[in-house]
Every structure is written in structure tokens, then in C-alpha cells.
Amino acid sequence: MKIFSFGAAFLAGLFCLSSAPVDSPVANRGADQSASASAELLAVHQAARRAHFDRNVDFIVAGMGTEFTTVHEGMIRVMSREDVRKQFTEYFRGAEFSAWDDLEPPIIRISPDGKMGWMIVRVRIAYTKSDAGGHTSKEDTVMAWMSAYEKRDGKWLLVANATTSKP
Numbered sequence: 001m002k003i004f005s006f007g008a009a010f011l012a013g014l015f016c017l018s019s020a021p022v023d024s025p026v027a028n029r030g031a032d033q034s035a036s037a038s039a040e041l042l043a044v045h046q047a048a049r050r051a052h053f054d055r056n057v058d059f060i061v062a063g064m065g066t067e068f069t070t071v072h073e074g075m076i077r078v079m080s081r082e083d084v085r086k087q088f089t090e091y092f093r094g095a096e097f098s099a100w101d102d103l104e105p106p107i108i109r110i111s112p113d114g115k116m117g118w119m120i121v122r123v124r125i126a127y128t129k130s131d132a133g134g135h136t137s138k139e140d141t142v143m144a145w146m147s148a149y150e151k152r153d154g155k156w157l158l159v160a161n162a163t164t165s166k167p
Helices: 008-017 025-056 057-062 083-092
Strands: 064-072 073-079 095-102 107-109 114-129 136-152 155-165
Touching: 025 057, 025 107, 025 114, 025 155, 064 083, 064 095, 064 107, 073 083, 073 107, 083 136
Parallel strands: 064 155
Antiparallel strands: 064 073, 095 114, 107 114, 114 136, 136 155
């Protein structure tokens, strides 16, 4: 029994060609804007890496919307900027990062109107953490996450994140 005929293949190919983007100034302008926005989000990601090494809580908080929704370990949590500040202050306390490195290039997409974007990353994170008593612990893990951003007043703000880590 023949499931896929030449005629079906021809029609599928014709459909693909008919829905291909037209090379026009408007299409090119949209592609340029999307590439520019993608570069902006990649720069945000790279700056977040630096913020971890510098333990810069202020930078992390400044790059977030007024509310931040996180999905992690089967839970959904809506956090204020102050909640995020407290969480990162504790996370960074006594931490010395030795790695926060992309294991593959981030995947970035921008909405057609340029007001929303998302990024998927896979990162190796390694750090040593010292507590108040001088005890140290080491973490070395691989994490992947999808972050959603909104562009407000010309600035990309992180509004949501879903994270998973390698067991």
C-alpha cells in the first residue's frame, strides 16, 4: 500500500514554497529587527553570567519585571522583585562561581511585534559555597531553562522562567 504518492509530495512542496517569506523590504526589516532583538537577549544572557560571577544581585533584580513567575520542581510561584532579591542574596552569599557556561548555543525567538521573546539555554553551573561556620560545599550541575521576556520602554525584562536540572 502506497501511503505517500508523488502527487502528495508535489502538493506539499508547492505549499511550502507558497508559504515561504517573500523577499521584500518589509520582510527584511522584520528580519533585521528580530536579529537585533535576538542579539539584545543574548547580551542579557551574557550579562547574567557576569552577574553570577560578580554576585551582583542588583543587576539580576533590575532585569526583571515587577512580577516574576517561576516554574521549578513541579511548583509555580509568582515572585515580587523583593522576593527575587532575597532569593539571590541568599544564593550568592558565600558563593564563588567557577563555571556558568553555555553547553550549546542559546535558542532565541522574538515575537513578530518585537515586544516579547524567549530563550532556551543549557548551562553548566559550578560553584563553591562557604557558610558562616566556614564549611564549604561544592555544586557542579547542568541546568536548562526557558525564560520569557517582555520589552518595556526599550528594555528587555525577564517575566517568567521554567527550569530543570540534570539529576
